[in-house]
Structure formats: structure tokens, C-alpha cells
Amino acid sequence: MQLRDSEADADFRARARAWLADAVPTLAPEPDPTDWPARRTRDTQWQRLLFDAGYAGINWPAEYGGRGATPTEHLIFLEEANRAGAPDVGVGFVGQMHAGPTLIAEGTPEQQDHHLRGILTGDHVWCQGFSEPEAGSDLASLRTRAVRDGDHYVISGQKIWTSHAQVADYCEMLVRTDPEAPKHKGITWLIVPMDTPGIEVRPLVTVQGSAEFAELFLDEVRVPVTNRVGAENDGWRVANVTLSFERGTGFVGEMLETTRLHGELVRIARQTPRASGTAWDDVGLRREFGALAAELDALWAFTKRNVSAGERGGIPISGGSGFKLAYGALVHRLGDLALRVLDRASLSFDDIGGLPTGAQVHGKLHGFGVSTGGGTSQIQQNILAERVLGLPREAR
Numbered sequence: 001m002q003l004r005d006s007e008a009d010a011d012f013r014a015r016a017r018a019w020l021a022d023a024v025p026t027l028a029p030e031p032d033p034t035d036w037p038a039r040r041t042r043d044t045q046w047q048r049l050l051f052d053a054g055y056a057g058i059n060w061p062a063e064y065g066g067r068g069a070t071p072t073e074h075l076i077f078l079e080e081a082n083r084a085g086a087p088d089v090g091v092g093f094v095g096q097m098h099a100g101p102t103l104i105a106e107g108t109p110e111q112q113d114h115h116l117r118g119i120l121t122g123d124h125v126w127c128q129g130f131s132e133p134e135a136g137s138d139l140a141s142l143r144t145r146a147v148r149d150g151d152h153y154v155i156s157g158q159k160i161w162t163s164h165a166q167v168a169d170y171c172e173m174l175v176r177t178d179p180e181a182p183k184h185k186g187i188t189w190l191i192v193p194m195d196t197p198g199i200e201v202r203p204l205v206t207v208q209g210s211a212e213f214a215e216l217f218l219d220e221v222r223v224p225v226t227n228r229v230g231a232e233n234d235g236w237r238v239a240n241v242t243l244s245f246e247r248g249t250g251f252v253g254e255m256l257e258t259t260r261l262h263g264e265l266v267r268i269a270r271q272t273p274r275a276s277g278t279a280w281d282d283v284g285l286r287r288e289f290g291a292l293a294a295e296l297d298a299l300w301a302f303t304k305r306n307v308s309a310g311e312r313g314g315i316p317i318s319g320g321s322g323f324k325l326a327y328g329a330l331v332h333r334l335g336d337l338a339l340r341v342l343d344r345a346s347l348s349f350d351d352i353g354g355l356p357t358g359a360q361v362h363g364k365l366h367g368f369g370v371s372t373g374g375g376t377s378q379i380q381q382n383i384l385a386e387r388v389l390g391l392p393r394e395a396r
């Protein structure tokens with residue numbers, strides 16, 4: 001992959017830009033961030049527009065309904081979509097970024113037929129039921145049981161941090177099918193329809209004031225054996241296929257959004273009065289803005305390198321974990337800078353004085369989610385230390 005567009009890439013960029021310029025203004029205004037049903041409606045409406053225009057599943061193989069575009073084209077589209085102010089993948093995250101790709105890699109033809117199109121059109125929203133109380137970083141400790149009963153698994157247990165569970169149709173769920181086996185060996189990956197009797201969804205409200213995720217309580221939930229992806233007790237391997245998608249490119253859209261927030265913060269700094277002049281007159285502050293801008297550029301180049309390497313043989317561990325670690329740290333620094341610029345305005349979640357200050361406060365708080373979700377920064381450091389640098393493994 002080149003850091004600059006080839007002639008074909010430039011042509012693809014121009015066509016995408018023209019389409020986005022027409023399509024984005026047709027969308028309904030952004031709903032209240034705490035109104036998840038309305039967000040589902042808007043996100044899936046956007047997904048439908050993408051699908052009808054041939055831009056859904058842009059990096060998915062064409063035989064599975066995707067566009068079959070090159071990784072470079074995928075990044076170009078994400079860049080242009082962000083520039084045009086298009087919605088991020090939103091509630092489509094789990095389906096598009098890892099459930100769909102996992103089904104392509106590991107699902108049966110029936111599972112692929114039933115699910116992939118719905119993910120691409122936006123009709124099917126997915127959530128991820130991996131984490132449990134006491135099984136987050138140490139995911140293989142999960143305890144939710146699934147017992148075989150004829151053609152069904154009967155699931156009982158609890159999940160936590162299940163993003164978008166309130167508006168999801170399906171859940172990619174890890175369950176323990178052999179409690180006697182070593183902890184990594186007795187896990188199975190299941191597709192669980194969220195309207196199955198026995199599932200209770202209890203929303204969890206975040207520090208941002210929105211129920212972005214939920215706890216799931218599972219009481220004898222019956223799921224057909226045909227919903228199993230991969231072999232029984234081989235779920236740990238399948239889960240790692242899923243997680244490789246999440247850590248590889250799952251946060252790219254978010255990173256572009258952070259780049260946009262950086263630009264917005266510069267605009268706010270230029271307009272925020274200080275005793276003399278504006279916040280932008282502070283040389284120290286400007287230097288930090290410059291350093292962060294350079295790091296965002298570097299992270300984008302790193303992303304391109306990861307995607308390029310992924311094209312040849314899957315995103316390397318160092319690429320996925322390195323990106324996640326660096327991006328998580330950067331979001332916190334940008335958030336801290338925002339609070340310094342906003343000063344007392346950072347005490348409010350709302351925009352102040354016609355400036356988009358609210359997004360900066362939300363951005364700062366969201367940083368904690370970025371450095372925790374999908375594997376914490378400490379865990380990424382462990383991965384890099386042990387698996388990439390070959391340092392001694394921690395005692396387990």
C-alpha cells in the first residue's frame with residue numbers, strides 16, 4: 001500500500017466523495033445520544049443507503065454480498081465518509097466488524113445465507129456476549145453454561161458490558177460447554193437470537209449518561225445446535241478469529257472521528273477568550289496540539305501499514321495491539337487537552353456559546369471506554385511484551 005493515492009485510488013476517492021456529498025444530507029438529524037432506538041433507526045437507515053449504493057461491507061468478499069474492495073479503498077472510503085460527516089458504523093459495529101467476518105471465516109453456508117445479507121442491509125443488529133463478571137481480561141474464565149439437550153443448547157448465566165444489547169437482534173455468545181476441560185478448551189461460540197425466551201436485558205448507564213451497554217441474564221435459554229459456529233468446545237479458537245477483526249481495524253472509524261474532534265478543538269481554542277486574546281495564543285497549548293496532530297498522522301500511516309500487512313496474511317499481533325495501545329493513550333491526552341481549553345465549560349455535557357464543546361467532554365469520558373473495551377491497555381502491553389518482544393511471561 002502506498003501512502004499516497006494511485007490513479008485508481010484517486011478515481012475511487014472522487015466517486016465516493018461525490019456519492020457521500022449527495023447521500024449524507026438526506027439523513028435525518030442526529031438523535032439524542034441517549035436514545036438508542038432512535039440511534040438504531042438512523043444507523044440502519046444509513047447502512048441501507050450504503051447497501052443500495054454498493055458501499056456496504058466494502059471490504060467483505062463480493063461472493064458474500066460485499067464490495068470486495070481493496071484494503072486501501074476501504075480506508076479511503078472511511079476517510080471520505082468521516083470528512084463528509086457520515087455516521088460511523090454505530091450499532092452495526094459488532095455485525096459488520098466481527099460477527100459477519102467470523103461467519104465468513106467459520107460459519108456454515110446456512111448461517112452465512114441467513115445472516116450476512118441482514119448485516120449488510122442493516123436489518124440485523126448484533127451484539128457481543130463475551131465478557132462476564134470476573135471474566136473480562138481473563139475471558140477464558142467465563143462461566144455461563146450451555147448444556148446439550150437433544151437438538152438444543154440450554155444456556156444459563158450472566159453477561160456484562162454487552163454493547164447495544166437493548167437494540168440487538170442477535171448475540172455472538174461464548175458459553176462453557178465442558179466445565180471439566182481446561183478453561184480454554186471447554187468453550188463454544190453460539191449465535192443467540194435476542195428474542196429467545198429467558199433473556200433479560202438490564203441496561204447499564206455510563207458516566208456519559210447513556211445506556212450504551214447492558215447486562216444479560218440468561219435463564220434456560222434454548223438455542224438450536226445449528227447456531228453453533230465452529231465445533232463444540234472449539235470456541236476459544238473461533239473467539240480469537242473474532243477478536244483479531246476487532247483489534248485489527250475495528251477502531252479505525254473511531255480514530256478518524258478523534259482526528260475530527262482534534263480539528264474541532266483547534267477551532268474552539270481559537271474562539272475561547274482568555275485574559276488577553278484566546279486560548280490559541282498559549283504557545284504551550286499550541287505545541288501540544290501540534291504534537292497530537294503529528295501522532296494522529298503517524299497512527300493513520302501505521303493503520304495503512306497494518307491493513308497492508310493484513311492483506312498479505314492477517315493483521316499481525318503487534319499491529320492490532322500496537323494500534324489499540326497508542327490510540328487509547330492518544331484519546332486520553334486529547335481529552336485532557338480539551339478539558340484545559342474548555343476550562344469551566346467542561347463541567348457541562350452541552351454545547352456552550354454556539355461551540356461544539358459537548359462533543360469534547362463526551363470524547364474525554366469516552367476515552368476510558370476506548371482504553372478498556374476490546375482488551376485493556378494493560379492487556380495489550382502484556383501481549384506486546386510476551387508475544388512480540390519475547391519477554392518472560394507473567395506468572396499465571
Ligand SMILES: Cc1cc2nc3c(=O)[nH]c(=O)nc-3n(C[C@H](O)[C@H](O)[C@H](O)COP(=O)(O)OP(=O)(O)OC[C@H]3O[C@@H](n4cnc5c(N)ncnc54)[C@H](O)[C@@H]3O)c2cc1C
Nearest residue numbers: 128129130131136137161162163369372373374375376378
Ligand atoms: C465501552 C465498552 C464496550 C464494551 N463492549 C463489550 C461488548 O459489547 N461485549 C463484551 O463482551 N464486552 C464488552 N466490553 C467489555 C470489555 O471487553 C472488558 O471491559 C475488558 O475486557 C476488561 O475486562 P474487565 O472490565 O472485566 O476488567 P478486569 O479484567 O477486571 O481488569 C481490571 C483492571 O485490571 C487490569 N488487569 C487485569 N488483568 C491484568 C493482567 N494480567 N496484567 C495487567 N493488568 C491486568 C486491567 O487492564 C484493568 O485495568 C466493553 C467494555 C467497554 C469499556
